[in-house]
Amino acid sequence: MQHEVLQLDITGLPQAWISVEEAVGHLATDSVVWTVGEAPLAVLRGGTNSLTGLQSIVEVPPIIALRGASRINLFDLVPVFSKVKLLRRDRHTCAYCTELFDERELTVDHIVPESRGGRLTWMNTIAACRSCNSLKANRTPEEARMPLCFMPYVPSRHEDFLLKGRKIRVDVHEWLAAKLPRGSRLA
Numbered sequence: 001m002q003h004e005v006l007q008l009d010i011t012g013l014p015q016a017w018i019s020v021e022e023a024v025g026h027l028a029t030d031s032v033v034w035t036v037g038e039a040p041l042a043v044l045r046g047g048t049n050s051l052t053g054l055q056s057i058v059e060v061p062p063i064i065a066l067r068g069a070s071r072i073n074l075f076d077l078v079p080v081f082s083k084v085k086l087l088r089r090d091r092h093t094c095a096y097c098t099e100l101f102d103e104r105e106l107t108v109d110h111i112v113p114e115s116r117g118g119r120l121t122w123m124n125t126i127a128a129c130r131s132c133n134s135l136k137a138n139r140t141p142e143e144a145r146m147p148l149c150f151m152p153y154v155p156s157r158h159e160d161f162l163l164k165g166r167k168i169r170v171d172v173h174e175w176l177a178a179k180l181p182r183g184s185r186l187a
Contacts, residue, residue, distance in 0.1 A: 003041055003169055006063045006161070006176070009070035014161045014176070020044070023060050031068075035061035037171055062172045079160035081122060083108050088163045089155055090127035091185055096141075097132050098149045107133045111152070112140060122154040156181050 005023040007016045010033055020042045026032050046056035079085070086108055093100050095109070109128035112118030115138055126148065128136070136144040155163055158179040162168070163186070168176075180187050 003062065003167055003172075005041060005060060006172055008063060008065040010065055010067060011070070012065060012179075013070060014157055015066075015070065017161075017164070017166055020060050023064055024058055026064060026066060027058060027060070031066050032064045033067050034065045036063035036065075036175055037061040037169075039171075041169065062169050063175060077157070078122070079155050079157075079163075081120060081125075085155070085160070085163040086122075086125055087127050089122075089153075089159070089185065090150070093127060093150075094129040094132050095126035095148050095150055095152075096128055096136065096146050099129060101127075101129050105129060109133045109136065111148070113138045123152050126150075126152050150185075156184070159184055159186050162186055 002020065004017040004019060006014060007018045007023070007026075009015055023041075024044060040059035041062040042060040044058045044060065046058070048055050084103075087103055087106055091100075092103060092106060094106070106127045107130055108120075108125050109132075110118040110120070111124050111126065114120075118124050132146065136146050141148055158176050159181070162173065162176050162180075177187060
């Protein structure tokens with residue numbers, strides 16, 4: 001699996017994971033304002049210039065910031081929910097017994113059960129081991145006398161990019177981690 005380039009807006013807010021080829025298009029059209037990364041993510045070699053005899057080379061940085069206004073209104077944006085991202089958000093830890101589990105042994109538990117109107121949202125779901133989830137059954141944590149050991153939260157934009165689980169280079173991971181909110185479970 002090849003690494004992807006982290007595309008930012010001009011202010012440094014993550015916009016998307018893009019392919020190396022898409023990044024080269026932005027570099028070629030002079031859309032890139034600034035870059036981050038000590039070593040290139042990829043080096044692409046092109047043809048030979050008939051006048052100079054030199055081969056064209058494009059070094060693709062791991063993080064690029066593009067010109068223009070952000071395409072995303074961050075006030076309207078809630079990260080897309082997924083089981084994988086939820087389990088990573090909760091660090092593969094059951095919110096009831098606080099034991100650490102393998103991904104296969106964890107479930108998504110609705111704090112307010114689905115059958116009682118609870119929705120599949122970041123704020124109504126936590127990671128739970130199968131045993132605790134079965135014990136809680138179709139009740140709220142208070143009704144089951146099983147208090148949550150940590151509270152759910154909606155991941156920030158930077159956390160969401162880390163939670164997506166892409167193959168991320170160390171320097172890109174460190175850049176994103178440096179932007180995490182204070183108190184983030186991912187820090």
